[in-house]
Amino acid sequence: xxxxxxxxxxxxxxxxxxxxxxxxxxxxxxxxxxxxxxxxxxxxxxxxxxxxxxxxxxxxxxxxxxxxxxxxxxxxxxxxxxxxxxxxxxxxxxxxxxxxxxxxxxxxxxxxxxxxxxxxxxxxxxxxxxxxxxxxxxxxxxxxxxxxxxxxxxxxxxxxxxxxxxxxxxxxxxxxxxxxxxxxxxxxxxxxxxxxxxxxxxxxxxxxxxxxxxxxxxxxxxxxxxxxxxxxxxxxxxxxxxxxxxxxxxxxxxxxxxxxxxxxxxxxxxxxxxxxxxxxxxxxxxxxxxxxxxxxxxxxxxxxxxxx
Amino acid sequence: xxxxxxxxxxxxxxxxxxxxxxxxxxxxxxxxxxxxxxxxxxxxxxxxxxxxxxxxxxxxxxxxxxxxxxxxxxxxxxxxxxxxxxxxxxxxxxxxxxxxxxxxxxxxxxxxxxxxxxxxxxxxxxxxxxxxxxxxxxxxxxxxxxxxxxxxxxxxxxxxxxxxxxxxxxxxxxxxxxxxxxxxxxxxxxxxxxxxxxxxxxxxxxxxxxxxxxxxxxxxxxxxxxxxxxxxxxxxxxxxxxxxxxxxxxxxxxxxxxxxxxxxxxxxxxxxxxxxxxxxxxxxxxxxxxxxxxxxxxxxxxxxxxxx
Numbered sequence: 201x202x203x204x205x206x207x208x209x210x211x212x213x214x215x216x217x218x219x220x221x222x223x224x225x226x227x228x229x230x231x232x233x234x235x236x237x238x239x240x241x242x243x244x245x246x247x248x249x250x251x252x253x254x255x256x257x258x259x260x261x262x263x264x265x266x267x268x269x270x271x272x273x274x275x276x277x278x279x280x281x282x283x284x285x286x287x288x289x290x291x292x293x294x295x296x297x298x299x300x301x302x303x304x305x306x307x308x309x310x311x312x313x314x315x316x317x318x319x320x321x322x323x324x325x326x327x328x329x330x331x332x333x334x335x336x337x338x339x340x341x342x343x344x345x346x347x348x349x350x351x352x353x354x355x356x357x358x359x360x361x362x363x364x365x366x367x368x369x370x371x372x373x374x375x376x377x378x379x380x381x382x383x384x385x386x387x388x389x390x391x392x393x394x395x396x397x398x399x400x401x402x403x404x405x406x407x408x409x410x411x412x413x414x415x416x417x418x419x420x421x422x423x424x425x426x427x428x429x430x431x432x433x434x435x436x437x438x439x440x441x442x443x444x445x446x447x448x449x450x451x452x453x454x455x456x457x458x459x460x461x462x463x464x465x466x467x468x469x470x471x472x473x474x475x476x477x478x479x480x481x482x483x484x485x486x487x488x489x490x491x492x493x494x495x496x497x498x499x500x501x502x503x504x505x506x507x508x
Numbered sequence: 509x510x511x512x513x514x515x516x517x518x519x520x521x522x523x524x525x526x527x528x529x530x531x532x533x534x535x536x537x538x539x540x541x542x543x544x545x546x547x548x549x550x551x552x553x554x555x556x557x558x559x560x561x562x563x564x565x566x567x568x569x570x571x572x573x574x575x576x577x578x579x580x581x582x583x584x585x586x587x588x589x590x591x592x593x594x595x596x597x598x599x600x601x602x603x604x605x606x607x608x609x610x611x612x613x614x615x616x617x618x619x620x621x622x623x624x625x626x627x628x629x630x631x632x633x634x635x636x637x638x639x640x641x642x643x644x645x646x647x648x649x650x651x652x653x654x655x656x657x658x659x660x661x662x663x664x665x666x667x668x669x670x671x672x673x674x675x676x677x678x679x680x681x682x683x684x685x686x687x688x689x690x691x692x693x694x695x696x697x698x699x700x701x702x703x704x705x706x707x708x709x710x711x712x713x714x715x716x717x718x719x720x721x722x723x724x725x726x727x728x729x730x731x732x733x734x735x736x737x738x739x740x741x742x743x744x745x746x747x748x749x750x751x752x753x754x755x756x757x758x759x760x761x762x763x764x765x766x767x768x769x770x771x772x773x774x775x776x777x778x779x780x781x782x783x784x785x786x787x788x789x790x791x792x793x794x795x796x797x798x799x800x801x802x803x804x805x806x807x808x809x810x811x812x813x814x815x816x
Contacts (some may be wrong), residue, residue, distance in 0.1 A: 218514075219579040222595065222635070236560055249620075249621075254593040254594060254618075254620035254621070255594050255595060255618065255620075256594055257594050257597050257600075259596075260594075260596065274720035276675035277763070285562040285563060286563050286564055286565050286568075286591075287530065287563065287784055288561060288564075288567075288568065289565050292565075305727070306741075310562075310563065310785065310786045311620065311785065312563075312619065312655065312656070313557075313562070313655065313786055314559075314654065314655055315788060316787065316788075317788055319788055320786035320787055320788045321785075321786055323785035323786070323788070324785040327530070327785055333632045346624055347620065347621065348620075349657050350786070372604040380598055384776060384777065399516065405524075408744040458754050475597065476594075476595055477618065477628050477629075477631045477632040477635055478617065478618045478621055478624040478628035478629055478631070479621060479624065479628055480628045480631070480656070493717075500653075
């Protein structure tokens, strides 16, 4: 059913750094992305929820993708998020990503209208595929109902796989519901399922999962990638327990701001704390509590200061 | 507290017609908007939920606004929706609307991230106001939690009114919760509160409400406007009951597609039925049922065929 092999492992929804005036800090973004690949990331799912992608204009997204590639990041390591509310926007971003050689795109469903029909969600994806009209297009569906308010049901996925078997190749499942992830792994052999949290990484790998795409990979990608490489060894359960403990410590706080606070501390770069509204930076108290709880865990973040 | 008087009455979130290939049908849009004003609409809240605005690119929205004004619609009758997920998009659309003389903008909060803080919502609006930096800017908040998944709490509104009394002048309340509408009418005298449904029009007018902004005004604006003009007469309750019955008959179906189906029938213009995904057109069966139920009510839609 699949026409080629795709990258697997841990994909990082890379954080987008901002300057004090809320402009994108492009230089820090490129540095961060390259550092994640240096640490062993299987690829970069840039422009996801953790990237505050929906707080960026389309122009900003396309410019950052251009800069990444110009900066030496292999386009084949990129799975940019391109799903918007409006079909013309999704088509424009998807075309741009494909034209630049991204190996796939991560596609949110249109997420403004709620309680839409399966037929409407199917039509949304089908229109994108037909309008982009490029044999290189590979789509990873982005299922994150807690944030988007709409998602991809199993019947919709089945219908898409039947109609577009060479295009719709995988999914990021950020439902937070392992039963849903498992149901997809069982129902669609060969479909590349990435849980949206490393909490389910070992369980997914044991059932044929492709890896994970996780917010906290921004600060813990090396350990996650180690599990991908050693999941068949006896040490796997211990490593999974360590990963889960770190994840649990971080996700007690809003994920984007918490990841940024960790990098701000590790790199002595307070600028990392800037987020675009409606998100807010972590408070000093919450940051101290987060760092304290991480200090007691098996968690090693490279302390290299990158920029001040 | 208010520095000037604003238009009041029934504002129509004008439907956006599409061609078969899903391109905007600009000519039909301009014709529809002018016809709504001819029928007595107090103004046009173009680019709202009913307009499928979040299914349009920013370029499409700006182009349509340009065409409306070029086509002879008074800019002072326009309250375009300009709230997007991304701050740069909201700022661009808002600047464009203000520069073109719109009397106000209808501002959705950024609606991708859920469970955001009041502080984050406040900052979102404050950033828009500071970046647009135009004394002509008048903001109507767009509160529609069932669709957006986020809204404007009373404490946020209070804070905005205190910080920006000349800018934040009103709200469209599409919560569907009359108690919430009433709470705002009582808490913020002078704040222009528009219920998002004519079901609450008379109740709102009796408590100082500014009118309503309703999806079904696309097909029933004349009757709604009549209530605005006669709400202090003995006939008001009867007229409200008629409006509520029509609204109830239509909102048994998905509102955008149902309004389009009614216009398609009235104008013998099947092209009106086209919606962009994720919405879907009303089925033939549902359309027949809808038209049957309207036929038994006090509902008169001008039957003028406009374009085929």
